[in-house]
Each structure stands twice: as C-alpha cells, then as structure tokens.
Amino acid sequence: MARKNIPQRSRSYESDDEERGACEWCEYALVITLATILLIGVSALTVFWVVYYRESYGWADDIPEKQFNLHPTLMVAGFITFSGFSILLYRICRCFRRIYVKLLHAIFHALAFPCIVIGFLAVLDFHNKKGINNFYSLHSWIGFVAMGLFGLQYAVGFFSFLLLLICSKGTASFRASLVPIHASFGILTFVLGVCACLTGLTEKALFTLGSETYSSLPTEGIVINAIGVSVVAVAILVLYTVRGTGGYRIRKVAQHPS
C-alpha cells in the first residue's frame, strides 16, 4: 500500500509540472518577444533622439555637447539593452548546456562593459571641458553606485563561475553558495541602472530644453519621455521574468552548480 502511494504522488507532481511548464513557455514566449522589441527599441530610440535632435556624436574639443551625447546612448546600451539581454537569456535558455548559457551571459555583460566605461569617460571629460563639477546630482550618485556594482559583479562572476571551473568539483559548494548573492546583486545593479537612466533623462530634458520649452511638450520632449517609458517597461519585464523563474533556477543551480 505504501509502495503504491509513492509513485502515485510522484506522477501527480510530474503532471502538475508539465501543465505549469506549458503555461510558462507560452508566457515566456510573449515576455521574450516584448522584451526583445523593447530592449533593442530603447537603444534605437536613444540613437534617433541624439542624431535627429542633438547633432549626433563626436569627441572634438570645439563641440563638447557632441561628446556628451555618447553618455546617454552608451549608458542605455550598457545598463539597459546589453544587461537586460544578459539577465533574460540567463533565465530563459533552459534547454542549452549550462556552460553555454554562462558564456552568453558573460559575453552580453562584456559588451555592456566598454559601453559603460566609455559612457562614463564621455561625461567626465565633458564636465571637465565645460568646468562643471562631478558627482553632485542624485543621478550621478545612483549611477556611481551602479557602475561600481557592475564592475564588482563582473569581476566576481567571471572569476567564480568561469575561471573556477578549472577546479570544478573542489569549488562546487563555494560556487553554489555564491549563486543567489550574484543573482540578487545583479538585479540590484540593473534596478540602479534603470533609476540612473530615468533621473539622467529628466536632468537632460531640463538642461537642454529648459523648463518652459519642456512644459510646452515639444516633439523632442515626447521622444525623451518615450525613452524613459521604454526603460520602465524593460525594467518591469525583466523583474517579472526574474521573479517567475528565479526560485527554479537558483534551486537547480544550488544542486548542480557547474
């Protein structure tokens, strides 16, 4: 009787899992399609805004404003588009081999890395050329913490989840214990990046359009607001996806960390 009960309960769990699995796949397909459109769209919209309204890009001394334009474009690309893709791909590529998913995650963050570094240097050099103080605004404070966390996360992630695979068995428990910390701080870095983008867009709208022109809502104002709304939409989708699959991935990884 007891022997009969065990496989029955096991089958019931499997059937639940299958049903939930089918639902989850439909849901994820929708989320991923939307997220891909938004992640590419938000960077495309930023490039369009700069090229159409802000005289495109440059790194010459005569027009430092063109150099500044690299800042929003590269920061949106680094903190939103590439980081967003990296997080989503890590959570969703369930059918790939684990090491390939990790490499994809590392590659997308490796693409984000130079964007963030050059984006930061662009605004730092712009401020110095124009004689503007650095790190005074709420935007810069949030952005500074986001950049620091991004660098730390990349270094720790690369060392722990890729380099330590040289000694796979010996480091398994250490890597497993690091997974939830890396995941939590990764989401925190992404959320801080989103906050920095929103406050930065608000600053830029007021600096370049001025409060009076901005309040009449010219088309450039609408484009800036649309970039902000897209950033919020990306954040919602990424947080929603991470929330739905987070527990599953972490539990799975904790058992088989390599």
Next chain:
Amino acid sequence: MARKNIPQRSRSYESDDEERGACEWCEYALVITLATILLIGVSALTVFWVVYYRESYGWADDIPEKQFNLHPTLMVAGFITFSGFSILLYRICRCFRRIYVKLLHAIFHALAFPCIVIGFLAVLDFHNKKGINNFYSLHSWIGFVAMGLFGLQYAVGFFSFLLLLICSKGTASFRASLVPIHASFGILTFVLGVCACLTGLTEKALFTLGSETYSSLPTEGIVINAIGVSVVAVAILVLYTVRGTGGYRIRKVAQHPS
C-alpha cells in the same frame, strides 16, 4: 521497509525547513528593522527638508510654493512610507490570523490613499495658479500611471479580498486566482511610485536650486539627494523581502485563499 522510508524522508524535509526557518527569521528581523528606520526616515527627512529649506506648508493663494510643498511630502508618505509598510507587513506577519493581516494591509493603503489624492491636487492647483502646463514631464507620466494603478489595485483588492468574504466558499477559487495578479501589480505600482519620486526629486532640485547652485552641492542639495538615496534603499529592501517570501505566500494563499 517502504513504511520506514517515508517518515525518514519526511523528517529530513522538516529539519531542512526548520534550519531555513531560523535563518529566514534572523534575516527578516534585520530587514524589517532596517526597513522601518528607512520608511519612517524618508518621510521625516522630506518634512525636515520642506520645513527647514522650503518655508513649510500652506494652501493660500499668495504663496503657491508652500502649497506645492505638500506634493513631495504627501507623495513620499503615500507611495513610499505607507505603501512600503503595507507590502512589508503583508509579507512578514505570518503568525497573525490571515484576516487581520489583510485588514492591516488595507488600513496602511487606506492611509496612503488620501496622501496621494491630496498630494496630486496640491500640484495640480499649484500648476493652475502659476499657469504651468500639466502632464508634460517624464515624472508626471510615470506618476500618473502609478496613481491610476494604485486606485485600481485598492478598489479591486478591497472588493475581492475583503467584501467577497461575505460569500467565502463560493468565491475562494476566484480570490485565489486573483492573488498573484494583485501581488504583481502591487509591486509594479510600488516600483512606479519609486521611479516617480526619483524623477520628481531631480526636477525639484533643478527647479528650485538651479543647475549652477545644485552643481556646487549646497546642504539643501545633499538633503534632496539623501531623500532620493533613502527611497532607493527602501525599494531595494522591499523588493528583496517580496522576492524572498513571495513564492511561499502565494502558494499558501492559493491553497487557502481566505
């Protein structure tokens, strides 16, 4: 033999649960202490900023700026302090009876409701008195969606999880299916409230201090930035708590929705 195996496995799970339970309680005690300090602190800091630097409050025609001051104070109180407490209490009060936790959740949101309504009317009337357009900025777009969602969530939550208890058994499955939707949209409303606060603080710093004074980082600038940093810290703590206990609560409620 089979009979012996079942209780052994059951004991093993229980012991895991106990260990995790003790760890979780320590973690939650720390998170709750920090969250309480930050949730009260962020509103206290906003009141201090307005009273000390912005000539306090009022609703007279001669100084509309005093009327505007109600906007940041009440919005921070409504969207951050009261909403934050409401979400945290709902997630953490595990030992209370379910109906008391629900009532506490509803009461804290009921305290947030008038704050948000009066905070909104204060800025609307201020804009009309000063001849400034409404709903042009990224801050106002995000804030408008956050307010709409807050109202909708309160109405749906009050009707579904309190009023429908009149017919508890008949509405159990409907209420259970609504729980994850209500939870997700609740977190979304909170995150949008946080984004609206950060963009609003950036706007206010640039409007009242001006870009030149703000860039020299006067003490008022530091206070405004500190409010923003506290809002971000609250958001991190609330999202962290919701992430840690979300699955547990939702699964439990789906089984026993009343």
